[in-house]
Amino acid sequence: MAAKKRGVLVTGVAHPWGRNLVPLLEEDEQFDPIIGVDFKKPETPFKRVEFFQVDLHNPLIPELLQVANVDTVCHLLFLDAYASNEEYFDQNVMGAMDLLAACAASDIKRVIIKSDTKVYGCQYLHPNYLSEYSEFQGRHQHRYIQDRVELERIVDRFSRQNVNPRLTILRFANILGRSIQTPMSRYLDSHIVPTVAGFDPLFQFTHEKDVLACLYHTIKSDVTGVFNIAGEGALPLSQVMRIGGVTNLPLPATLLGLTSMLWRRAGKKGILNSIPIEVGYLKHACLGDTTRMKEWLKFAPRYSSKQTVTDFFENLRVRRYLPSRTSIRSDPLSSEQLQEWIAARRHAQDYLSDLIETFNKAGEHDQ
Amino acid sequence: MTNSSPKDKPEKDSGQCQGTTLKGEPCKNKALQGQRFCKMHDHKEDSPCPGVVKEPEEWSSETISSLRDILKLMRRRATGKYEVDEHGLDMDLLDQLRPVARWIYHKWWRVTATGVENVPAQGRALLVANHSGVLPFDGAMVIMAIQEEHPEPRLVRALVLSLFFGIPFTAPFLSKMGQVQANPENAERLLKDDQLALVFPEGVKGIGKPWRRRYQLARFGRGGFVRVAMNARAPIIPVSVVGAEEIYPHIFNFKFLASLAGIPYFPITPFWPWLGPLGMVPLPTKWYIHFAEPIQIPDMKYRRSEESLLVTKISNQVRDTIQRCIHERLKVRRSIFF
Numbered sequence: 001m002a003a004k005k006r007g008v009l010v011t012g013v014a015h016p017w018g019r020n021l022v023p024l025l026e027e028d029e030q031f032d033p034i035i036g037v038d039f040k041k042p043e044t045p046f047k048r049v050e051f052f053q054v055d056l057h058n059p060l061i062p063e064l065l066q067v068a069n070v071d072t073v074c075h076l077l078f079l080d081a082y083a084s085n086e087e088y089f090d091q092n093v094m095g096a097m098d099l100l101a102a103c104a105a106s107d108i109k110r111v112i113i114k115s116d117t118k119v120y121g122c123q124y125l126h127p128n129y130l131s132e133y134s135e136f137q138g139r140h141q142h143r144y145i146q147d148r149v150e151l152e153r154i155v156d157r158f159s160r161q162n163v164n165p166r167l168t169i170l171r172f173a174n175i176l177g178r179s180i181q182t183p184m185s186r187y188l189d190s191h192i193v194p195t196v197a198g199f200d201p202l203f204q205f206t207h208e209k210d211v212l213a214c215l216y217h218t219i220k221s222d223v224t225g226v227f228n229i230a231g232e233g234a235l236p237l238s239q240v241m242r243i244g245g246v247t248n249l250p251l252p253a254t255l256l257g258l259t260s261m262l263w264r265r266a267g268k269k270g271i272l273n274s275i276p277i278e279v280g281y282l283k284h285a286c287l288g289d290t291t292r293m294k295e296w297l298k299f300a301p302r303y304s305s306k307q308t309v310t311d312f313f314e315n316l317r318v319r320r321y322l323p324s325r326t327s328i329r330s331d332p333l334s335s336e337q338l339q340e341w342i343a344a345r346r347h348a349q350d351y352l353s354d355l356i357e358t359f360n361k362a363g364e365h366d367q
Numbered sequence: 368m369t370n371s372s373p374k375d376k377p378e379k380d381s382g383q384c385q386g387t388t389l390k391g392e393p394c395k396n397k398a399l400q401g402q403r404f405c406k407m408h409d410h411k412e413d414s415p416c417p418g419v420v421k422e423p424e425e426w427s428s429e430t431i432s433s434l435r436d437i438l439k440l441m442r443r444r445a446t447g448k449y450e451v452d453e454h455g456l457d458m459d460l461l462d463q464l465r466p467v468a469r470w471i472y473h474k475w476w477r478v479t480a481t482g483v484e485n486v487p488a489q490g491r492a493l494l495v496a497n498h499s500g501v502l503p504f505d506g507a508m509v510i511m512a513i514q515e516e517h518p519e520p521r522l523v524r525a526l527v528l529s530l531f532f533g534i535p536f537t538a539p540f541l542s543k544m545g546q547v548q549a550n551p552e553n554a555e556r557l558l559k560d561d562q563l564a565l566v567f568p569e570g571v572k573g574i575g576k577p578w579r580r581r582y583q584l585a586r587f588g589r590g591g592f593v594r595v596a597m598n599a600r601a602p603i604i605p606v607s608v609v610g611a612e613e614i615y616p617h618i619f620n621f622k623f624l625a626s627l628a629g630i631p632y633f634p635i636t637p638f639w640p641w642l643g644p645l646g647m648v649p650l651p652t653k654w655y656i657h658f659a660e661p662i663q664i665p666d667m668k669y670r671r672s673e674e675s676l677l678v679t680k681i682s683n684q685v686r687d688t689i690q691r692c693i694h695e696r697l698k699v700r701r702s703i704f705f
Contacts, residue, residue, distance in 0.1 A: 124533040124548070127548070127550040127552030127553050127556075128453075128547065128550070128556070129453075129553075129556060196535075197535065198536040198539070199535060199538060200539035200542075200543075201539075202454075202455050233452075234451070234453050234455070235451060236457075238539075239451060240447070242444070242445060242446060243446070243447035244447075253535075285455075289556075
């Protein structure tokens with residue numbers, strides 16, 4: 001029995017998350033109209049996605065949602081900024097607000113939003129494992145986390161005012177992977193990594209592949225609610241450093257905070273600025289309780305936290321020896337066209353040779 | 368190995384040690400009285416009979432294997448190939464500190480533990496103990512009691528005052544030793560994971576109480592520990608610790624300094640702060656730890672309205688049990704030191 005066709009709208013398809021998720025959806029026949037929205041053009045073309053280069057403020061998006069046969073919206077567009085950036089805020093928060101409003105106006109059933117466990121903030125008074133209902137605490141100076149918290153607040157308010165699109169929020173723990181840049185991967189991608197002297201917090205990690213698998217799983221299932229997503233187990237920062245063979249540079253928390261603040265003011269992308277969001281996260285753990293993920297979402301990450309870290313560092317090590325081949329890339333679409341063309345040509349040739357043969361036979365008969 | 372009889376070794380021989388250091392140079396230490404080697408190179412315990420001394424060139428297989436173990440451990444630590452549990456317990460590191468804890472347990476405080484059979488060998492249980500002493504050594508000793516005396520040693524996860532988890536160097540050390548921040552959520556998580564959790568419901572009020580109020584239990588919080596046990600369906604085991612009250616005679620609480628430093632109490636003892644760091648050495652009192660019979664908590668799933676009443680009732684029952692056990696011990700105790 002063929003499953004019911006479902007329409008999906010994915011935002012941020014030109015950005016890494018959307019770009020990597022879309023091929024998975026394209027492979028699945030169940031998702032029929034796949035609509036991609038982003039404000040910039042993707043580097044590589046899509047197979048089945050109907051792409052529109054519009055930003056989320058565009059007044060045509062509500063109309064698009066009403067007309068297109070879409071029931072699920074997957075909001076992945078989130079720009080990761082170091083410094084305070086009004087334009088990014090406009091996309092990350094205001095854009096999401098407009099998108100949600102558009103969803104409420106049309107008959108969208110579900111909205112899936114990708115978020116981060118860091119929104120809970122880090123405090124030593126927190127329980128070790130935070131449930132999905134914990135409040136967002138902690139002072140945030142870093143733009144990335146400010147925008148995330150702001151987005152979550154807007155989503156929370158929206159969910160209290162509207163019943164119509166049911167919201168699924170996936171809060172991922174620190175994401176690491178070979179192709180994705182996250183605050184955490186930038187932090188660990190260095191020979192000397194600053195840490196806070198006298199603290200060794202636990203960290204949870206999610207593998208990039210698990211993130212995509214989880215997004216796909218969530219789009220396919222009908223579950224709604226808030227979920228923390230993280231690999232099994234947690235690692236102290238010191239162990240992460242040891243696995244990676246990275247030298248850590250213990251500094252007093254105040255010095256580290258001050259330096260990173262000055263650095264950020266100066267708009268420099270230094271090593272101190274890529275501390276995973278804030279100094280506080282290097283002092284106290286911020287871990288999500290994944291019981292709901294296992295019991296309700298029924299999703300099991302394939303990589304544990306330790307495997308994720310090991311895999312990340314293995315890729316870092318081998319990266320130096322790989323030839324860079326970013327500029328020359330073959331287009332999957334044109335190769336498909338090429339295949340079709342070759343097949344058609346073959347078919348035509350076969351047909352022709354067949355014709356010639358029969359003609360020859362006929363000629364023989366004539367003689 | 369040369370088998371030299373004791374007669375071959377004249378007493379006057381003792382002078383320079385005949386051992387060889389790890390670098391291959393002759394040892395510069397003085398030999399022990401009546402022996403050819405110094406303390407470092409003395410292998411008397413390893414020899415089959417007294418007086419027979421091993422040649423320094425030939426290391427015993429035990430020495431080599433222990434050295435190999437140390438190298439293995441260093442390698443494991445350096446490459447991060449060790450397991451840490453979800454609350455940060457590092458078993459590798461814990462094993463390294465075990466000898467120190469054992470020495471304190473057996474030699475310094477000479478702990479007598481009774482009733483360990485009341486602690487289940489498997490499954491969850493919530494240990495509830497009285498809190499005393501100015502620094503939380505009682506938690507460590509209750510953990511050691513289960514480790515040393517229980518037929519099936521288990522690691523008790525103590526719930527430590529959250530204040531300690533904000534202090535640099537203390538916070539990572541505590542979590543590596545398997546301690547967890549005191550929090551109903553954490554306690555429930557541990558119990559649901561079928562572990563033994565240890566709580567001190569008195570908290571700061573118990574640990575920082577003055578000398579004149581020793582062995583008088585403070586208020587047992589708000590009964591949060593009963594709720595935790597109820598939610599996790601875990602039995603409560605009352606634990607009484609006698610002897611910990613006297614390790615630091617807490618005569619006076621310097622509240623002004625405490626509020627300046629942002630800590631709950633600043634103790635003044637006959638030794639601290641007058642003797643400096645020496646004043647921090649706890650007195651070698653004799654300790655008694657008693658594990659009372661577990662208190663089973665009835666299932667309250669269908670009687671929600673009675674829950675609050677039961678919480679108070681069980682909280683008082685646990686408190687009375689601990690107080691009674693302490694008094695029973697104090698009745699027969701003649702001196703705090705033996």
